[in-house]
Amino acid sequence: MPYATHPPEDLDAMLSAVGVADPDDLFDIPDEVRFDGDYGIDAHSEREARAAVEGVLDGSTDLVEFLGGGHYDHYVPSVVDHLSLRSEFLTSYTQYQPEIAQGFLQALFEFQSFVVELSGLGIANASMYDRATALGEAALLSSRVRETSGNTVLVPDSLPDRIRSVLENYTDGPGIAVDTYPTSGGTVDVEGLRAAVDDDTLLVYAATPNARGLLEPDLDAVADVAHDNDALFCVGSDVVALSLLEAPAAYGADVVVGDASVLGMPTSYGMGLGIFACREEFLRQVPGRLVGASEDAAGNRAYTLTLQTREQHIRRERATSNICTNQAWVALRTAIHAAWLGPDGLVDLAEECVTGVADLCARLDELDGVSAPVYDGHHFREALVATDAPAADVADHLREEGFALRTVADGGDEYLAVCVTDTNRDRIDDLVDAVAAYGGSR
Amino acid sequence: MSDERADESAPAPYEQARWHDDGTYEPLLSEKDDTTVAVSSSLPDDLTRDELELPALPEPEVARHYTRLSQMNYGIESGPFPLGSCTMKYNPKFTEDVAAHPGAQIHPLRADADQQGVLELLSELQDALASIGGMDAVTLQPPAGAAGEFTGILVARAYHEANDDDRSEVIVPDTAHGTNFASAAMAGYDVVELPSDDDGRVELEALEAAVSDETALLMLTNPNTLGLFERDITDIADVVHDAGGLLYYDGANLNSLLGKARPGDMGFDIMHFNLHKTFATPHGGGGPGQGPIGVVSELAEFLPNPQIRERADGTYERYAPDRNIGRVHEFLGNWLVLVKAYAYILRHGDEGLENVSEMAVLNANYVASQIEYEVPYGPFHHEFVASADADAADVAKRMLDYGVHPPTTKWPEIVDEALMTEPTETETKSRLDDLAAAFNAVASEDEDALASAPNRTTARRIDQVTAARNPRLSWHALDD
Numbered sequence: 032m033p034y035a036t037h038p039p040e041d042l043d044a045m046l047s048a049v050g051v052a053d054p055d056d057l058f059d060i061p062d063e064v065r066f067d068g069d070y071g072i073d074a075h076s077e078r079e080a081r082a083a084v085e086g087v088l089d090g091s092t093d094l095v096e097f098l099g100g101g102h103y104d105h106y107v108p109s110v111v112d113h114l115s116l117r118s119e120f121l122t123s124y125t126q127y128q129p130e131i132a133q134g135f136l137q138a139l140f141e142f143q144s145f146v147v148e149l150s151g152l153g154i155a156n157a158s159m160y161d162r163a164t165a166l167g168e169a170a171l172l173s174s175r176v177r178e179t180s181g182n183t184v185l186v187p188d189s190l191p192d193r194i195r196s197v198l199e200n201y202t203d204g205p206g207i208a209v210d211t212y213p214t215s216g217g218t219v220d221v222e223g224l225r226a227a228v229d230d231d232t233l234l235v236y237a238a239t240p241n242a243r244g245l246l247e248p249d250l251d252a253v254a255d256v257a258h259d260n261d262a263l264f265c266v267g268s269d270v271v272a273l274s275l276l277e278a279p280a281a282y283g284a285d286v287v288v289g290d291a292s293v294l295g296m297p298t299s300y301g302m303g304l305g306i307f308a309c310r311e312e313f314l315r316q317v318p319g320r321l322v323g324a325s326e327d328a329a330g331n332r333a334y335t336l337t338l339q340t341r342e343q344h345i346r347r348e349r350a351t352s353n354i355c356t357n358q359a360w361v362a363l364r365t366a367i368h369a370a371w372l373g374p375d376g377l378v379d380l381a382e383e384c385v386t387g388v389a390d391l392c393a394r395l396d397e398l399d400g401v402s403a404p405v406y407d408g409h410h411f412r413e414a415l416v417a418t419d420a421p422a423a424d425v426a427d428h429l430r431e432e433g434f435a436l437r438t439v440a441d442g443g444d445e446y447l448a449v450c451v452t453d454t455n456r457d458r459i460d461d462l463v464d465a466v467a468a469y470g471g472s473r
Numbered sequence: 474m475s476d477e478r479a480d481e482s483a484p485a486p487y488e489q490a491r492w493h494d495d496g497t498y499e500p501l502l503s504e505k506d507d508t509t510v511a512v513s514s515s516l517p518d519d520l521t522r523d524e525l526e527l528p529a530l531p532e533p534e535v536a537r538h539y540t541r542l543s544q545m546n547y548g549i550e551s552g553p554f555p556l557g558s559c560t561m562k563y564n565p566k567f568t569e570d571v572a573a574h575p576g577a578q579i580h581p582l583r584a585d586a587d588q589q590g591v592l593e594l595l596s597e598l599q600d601a602l603a604s605i606g607g608m609d610a611v612t613l614q615p616p617a618g619a620a621g622e623f624t625g626i627l628v629a630r631a632y633h634e635a636n637d638d639d640r641s642e643v644i645v646p647d648t649a650h651g652t653n654f655a656s657a658a659m660a661g662y663d664v665v666e667l668p669s670d671d672d673g674r675v676e677l678e679a680l681e682a683a684v685s686d687e688t689a690l691l692m693l694t695n696p697n698t699l700g701l702f703e704r705d706i707t708d709i710a711d712v713v714h715d716a717g718g719l720l721y722y723d724g725a726n727l728n729s730l731l732g733k734a735r736p737g738d739m740g741f742d743i744m745h746f747n748l749h750k751t752f753a754t755p756h757g758g759g760g761p762g763q764g765p766i767g768v769v770s771e772l773a774e775f776l777p778n779p780q781i782r783e784r785a786d787g788t789y790e791r792y793a794p795d796r797n798i799g800r801v802h803e804f805l806g807n808w809l810v811l812v813k814a815y816a817y818i819l820r821h822g823d824e825g826l827e828n829v830s831e832m833a834v835l836n837a838n839y840v841a842s843q844i845e846y847e848v849p850y851g852p853f854h855h856e857f858v859a860s861a862d863a864d865a866a867d868v869a870k871r872m873l874d875y876g877v878h879p880p881t882t883k884w885p886e887i888v889d890e891a892l893m894t895e896p897t898e899t900e901t902k903s904r905l906d907d908l909a910a911a912f913n914a915v916a917s918e919d920e921d922a923l924a925s926a927p928n929r930t931t932a933r934r935i936d937q938v939t940a941a942r943n944p945r946l947s948w949h950a951l952d953d
Binding site for chain 1: 778
């Protein structure tokens with residue numbers, strides 16, 4: 032037995048101490064529900080188990096990914112693995128005993144500070160599961176803090192179905208409706224939004240970069256529309272983009288949600304890290320863990336989970352959220368990656384997300400039968416590409432050439448989507464050649 | 474393990490690392506450096522910030538900072554961690570290496586044909602968990618145990634709605650995890666609290682009185698948070714089913730049942746698994762976890778989108794169940810946790826998994842037999858709840874001084890000054906003796922010794938009241 036073995040003399044002593052002959056005698060389970068079958072799972076040595084799992088994982092195709100769509104890849108420096116895998120971090124629990132968990136608490140306090148700095152808002156929590164659940168929590172927060180009896184959350188019509196579905200699962204319980212407002216040219220149609228907002232609106236959500244890869248050009252106006260109607264304004268973004276972009280609080284955001292796993296995590300099948308920042312006046316309505324500074328009996332600054340009366344283990348059905356286990360270790364990794372980059376490194380990485388996709392679009396646009404980007408404006412990591420041939424056919428061809436790209440349906444058309452970061456930028460030439468080889472010419 | 478101490482009943486000496494620096498134990502990154510850079514970009518000025526103010530430290534100093542922080546933190550490799558209902562067991566190292574395999578670094582929006590390795594692993598894990606839970610179908614999507622509860626409740630709601638059966642209540646025993654109440658409320662249900670009987674279990678008469686045609690679901694942990702098996706489970710299931718309700722199994726305590734009993738065989742319709750508990754994926758200081766749910770066949774069509782299945786030709790595909798509830802995470806939760814849990818299951822096999830539960834239950838019973846505090850309820854399984862004859866929070870703080878993590882305290886509330894203790898299977902007898910010695914040393918000490926603890930941890934007792942009354946939640950707030 033790999034990790035739970037008592038030598039015979041210890042086992043005997045323990046059985047004797049508890050007064051049974053066999054551990055099985057300790058199970059107080061009625062016969063009618065005793066399990067006497069097999070799971071049918073064979074045991075493996077460590078070497079065999081490792082080989083078996085790695086063998087399965089090797090079954091995926093070797094492709095250069097230009098994907099994105101909510102899950103982004105940036106180079107993660109070795110220091111992130113080596114520090115975050117220190118077992119004192121990795122194998123610790125939620126910091127219910129803060130005196131013995133100062134290290135993790137300080138790391139989470141520093142993570143919260145990082146999100147506060149980027150969002151410009153007064154407070155940030157220690158993490159949410161991902162950007163979609165963070166948006167769901169923002170919607171619930173808006174229904175708790177808004178003074179009038181609104182009932183609707185407004186999201187752009189380009190919001191990805193995956194996020195919308197999560198949002199609706201969060202809002203169904205309290206009876207909040209999710210409606211859309213229009214976009215035009217790939218960004219918020221401010222007049223269309225103005226027509227969609229009314230007294231019933233709890234929250235207006237906009238993302239930058241948005242689902243088309245565009246940076247929203249006029250979020251001041253979006254904020255004004257929301258606030259003119261006493262609705263909250265929630266901005267979705269990520270911690271790399273926010274390192275370069277104007278802080279959302281500066282143009283009136285009340286809540287910032289989004290993804291932080293763009294730092295600290297490699298591509299990992301969509302594993303995320305949700306951020307949640309908001310104005311300080313919403314403090315007691317915030318979901319999730321909050322780390323605060325206090326003092327200990329020796330008079331030194333010390334950190335602790337605080338305002339826990341918001342949380343499920345104290346407040347139960349009146350808690351601000353059911354979240355318990357969150358993404359603390361991912362937040363640690365993000366914090367380490369951010370510390371390693373520093374402000375210059377963060378800005379440079381973000382700028383590369385601007386120039387990389389612009390570079391690829393410019394190259395693709397030179398090809399006959401290809402037009403990129405579909406929408407004018409400033410792109411961040413991603414853009415849509417129009418092709419004379421059906422986009423799905425182009426994507427299939429590119430798969431044969433060793434590239435993974437997705438297609439996006441938008442307004443009755445289907446486009447090829449590209450995503451460029453520091454980890455695939457050196458493959459742009461090859462991608463352009465592969466697109467050119469598919470019926471196009473230069 | 475060698476033990477050189479002369480007196481084995483005395484607790485081990487302990488001292489946690491502490492890096493003093495003028496009123497702090499380790500300066501903040503922002504106190505080590507504070508750099509403001511002017512932001513220049515190819516973007517127009519009105520889109521970008523003017524400057525960014527953050528620490529700028531070279532890699533060696535970043536490494537020292539986090540190494541020091543790690544030394545001021547206690548994990549399962551630091552010593553015993555018997556937090557009740559949290560299942561803090563040793564996390565096998567090899568699973569981290571498996572998760573770091575390049576084949577795990579796959580984007581979820583690839584075509585099915587290009588991610589066959591991922592889909593095969595997911596399909597195999599769905600099957601393994603279904604077998605372990607006695608369930609017909611499993612979704613791996615929920616990113617934590619509470620998210621699994623929420624997902625299970627949404628599945629139950631969808632099932633009732635599909636039958637045009639409008640139900641408004643979820644019944645939860647008073648000893649249940651706080652997440653049960655909160656998850657039910659988030660899904661829009663009224664929560665009906667069920668009092669425990671004198672033996673600490675569900676009272677059938679009280680349950681019969683509580684159920685009605687408003688009952689959507691009864692949520693139950695079995696063994697419950699006192700470690701007690703609900704012996705009347707088949708009767709409980711009948712009462713709930715006869716009222717048209719469904720039965721939900723909270724998998725937080727599944728570590729006591731491997732190889733011994735399956736929720737599906739007890740009459741449960743929905744269950745969640747805490748992979749970060751039973752299947753030993755690291756808790757990471759509060760996540761990531763993963764909370765897959767299993768359901769009986771009647772509920773499979775409501776599971777979240779997507780599910781994974783094997784095709785007739787031996788390849789794998791994602792599909793949307795006919796009446797799926799949509800999604801509870803943008804993608805599939807914490808993929809790397811799924812990889813590690815699958816590796817753990819393969820490593821153990823049937824026999825190893827049954828041994829896990831046997832040793833978990835033996836270890837809990839052994840520790841209980843060695844401590845001086847009263848344990849009012851039994852027979853218990855993988856965890857027990859002792860009653861401290863002093864403030865349980867103070868007892869916990871003093872236990873820290875003896876180099877063990879204390880139990881969960883003051884909960885469940887039906888035990889006075891509760892010390893909810895779950896040693897897990899991965900402790901040797903010698904470590905369990907250390908743990909018992911820590912309990913007993915504290916039990917013999919006076920109130921002052923308890924109230925002034927801890928002394929040997931990085932920080933001394935932390936002022937919680939000030940933290941809450943004057944919230945300072947970022948380094949920006951420290952100057953205020």
